[in-house]
Amino acid sequence: MADSELHSEGKLHEEGTSCEGTSHDGDNIHAEAELHETGTIVNHDLQNKTEEKDKDTYLHGAKLAIVFLGLGLAMFVMVLDQTIILPAIPVIASDFDAVNEIGWISSSYFLTQCSSIFLWGQILAFYGQKIPLLVAIAIFEVGSLIAAVAHNFITFIVGRAVAGIGAAAIGVAIFSISAVIVELKRRPVFFGLFGLIFVIGSSFGPLIGGSLTSNTTWRWCFYLNLPIGGVSMVAVAFCIPRIKPRPRSGNSTAPNLVSALRRIFGDHPVLKDGGTLSKICALDWIGSLLVLGGMTSLTLALISGGSAGWDTATVIAGFTCSGVALILLLLWEILVMRDEGMIPLRIARFRSLWGSAGVAFTRMVTVISTMSYLPTFMQATRHQSAINSAISTLPYSIGMAVFAIVGSVVVQKTGRLKWALCFGPAVSAVGAGLLFTISANTSYAKIAGFQVIGSLGVGLVMMNAILAAQAELHENGLVADIPQASALVAFTQLLGGSLGGSIGGALLTSGLRRYLPSDLPSSTTDALLQSVDTIWTLSGATQESAIEAYARALDNVFITGAACGALGFFFALICRNINIKGKNFRK
Structure with missing residues (x-):
């Protein structure tokens, strides 16, 4: 199966275009066309022929299970890498005498991940998905090794940046490959299982990282990636079929550049159509540089x-x-690159793509405002250790995993996605709003119950957001553009995670300055701003006022999650109520 080729293809039929399909023997078949509500003429006969052709590429049984194992390990190691480092960050900064630069430990990874994700989306769409995924895992492994053996802070940051480049492609490639090997009507549960893996990696990463850092060395947080990534590469290499890329459009700006080079250097083999240089020039390098510049400026700010x-x-x-x-x-993509850019204009007009991207963004802000700051609340009000406070958030993590699976099963049974996209953010807003009401005296049973309510909302949305974007492309015969659509949704989710952490930190700091007693010595105030553990060096009324200040300041963080949940509901309304079991998806 590894040597077989899969060809995913799609064609956008503009309004007023003749709708014809061509049979395998070259005869023209006049197809019945239907005007879609987006203004696109949907050729059902041609679409059904493509679906019948793609049906042969779907995997089942043991083959699908083995591929899932390979893709699941790739996702697990990517997610684990993002969370296993959290307990080790203070130790790493201290070892390298770089406490003042501690923000770069996470930001270097995020910066390259966000900046390269659209470029990877193009590579996966234009040049196949199996080989780029293997290259991405290899890059991730190299970055992990560099970070593990680093003897100075600069080398460590370089390693994290390299790992971020590889991680950017892994998630996009996983969902893009899934779109080819699993038929749409069975994809919700398949994605739900990936959601389960995501939650497991996110939940147990800090526990594993804390244990490794305490009992061995923080370097094992990165060494651990090597064997897991290696097994994943073997499974991908031998079990995933080769996916043939879609043919290039003749409207690209790249052939013009190659033509200019031909006039200078002649008909060199490197400059031929479909050659190495032609493929490299077809990528949107200028757009990628603009994303890198924008993300670097935003990160520095x-x-x-x-x-x-x-x-x-x-x-x-x-x-x-x-x-x-x-x-x-925006000007470059709309006026210059158009259909050959990072987000082709032919898919940019589909409202479900932007609605699902908005839902993914707001969901991640809500998750970060809960999972990152609820442990701080438990440490400040219950004097819990870092590991115990992480355990206190397990109701949220476990609930998210359970409801992700439940939501996926219901979507697969009903064929409808929009209910989950609307209901999820609304419930997550209620859950975050309930956390806003907790205080230093609130029982843990009530806090756990509020977590379960919030996890119901974010769990329903977890994988259904990206599925909604894929479904609309399926319906319009643009399956080949799924990697770039997936890159957009993944980018907004990463951006939501980054901004959610930064906004939460700013609200916590400003809230503490507002709520701490004004008569506290400045040294005590500064110490409380730097570490929650300072609370337990105080005594009497001073300690009680510090606990109350932390609780009130964190209320501001939790209410941010509620606001984003409400905003996510309105983004969900933008999405179409697509039925993945409808006539446009029948086999």
Whole structure:
């Protein structure tokens, strides 16, 4: 099966275009067309022929289970890498004498991950998915090894940045490959299992990281990636069929560049159509550089704002530059690249794509505002250790996994997605709003119950957001553009995670400054801002006021999750109520 080729293809029929399909023997078949509500003429006969052709590429039984194992291990190691490092960050910064640069330990990984994800989306769409996935896992492994053996902070940051480049492709490739090997009507549960893996990696990563850091060394947090990634590469290499890329459009700006080079250097073999240089030039390098510039400026602003204040020149300049980069990126993609850009205009008009991206963004802000700051609440009000406070959030993690599976099963049975996209954010807003009401005296049973309510909402949305984007492309015969659509949804989710952490940190800091007693010595206030453990060095009324200040400041963080849940509900309303078991998806 590894040597077989899969060809995923799709064609957008514009309004007014003749709708014809061509049989395998070359005879023209006049197809019945139907005007879709988006303004696109959907050719059902041609679409059904493509679906029948793609049906042969779907895997079942043992073959699908083995492929799932390989893809699941790749996802697990990617998610684990993002969370296993959390308990080790203070130790790493201390070992390298880089406490003042601690923000770069996470930001370097996030920066390259966000900046390269759209470029990977193009690579996966244009040049196949199996080989790029193997390359991405290899890059991730190299980055992990560099970080594990680093003897100075700069080398460590380089390793994290390299790992981020590989991680950017892994998630997009997994969902893109799934779109080819699993038929749409069976994909909800398949995605739900990936959601389960995501939750397991996210939940147990900090526990594993804390144990390794305490009992051995933080370097094992990165060494652990090597065997897991290695097994994943073997499974991908030998079990996943080769996926043939879609043919290139003749409207790309890349052939013009190659033509200019031909006039200079002649008909060199490297410059031929479909050659190496032609493929490289077809990628949207300028758009990727604009994303990198914008994300770098945004990251610098967020890191500086958390330490130096949000009204400093560095922060203002960072936000300004990121805004300018965004405007330039939009102009470049719309006016120049058009259908050959990171987000082709032929799919940019589908509202479910943008609705699901908005849902993914707001969901991640809600998750971060809960999972990252509820442990702080438990440490500040219950004097729990880092590991015990992480255990206190297990109701949220376990609930998220359970409801992700339940939601996927219901979607697969009913064929409908929109109910989950609307109901999920609404319930997550209620759950986050209930956490806003907790105080230092609230029982843990009530806190756990509120977590379960919130996890119901975020669990329902977890994998159904990206599935909604894929479903609309399926319906319009644009299956080949799924990697780039998946890259957009993944990017907004990463952005939501980053902004959620930064906004939460800013709200916590500003809240503590507001609620801590004004008569506290400045040294005590600064110590409380730096570490929650300072609370337990105080005594009497001072300690009680510090606990109350932390609880009230964290209320502001939790209410942010509620607001984002409400916003996610309105993003969900944008999505179409597609039935993945409807006539446009019948085999």
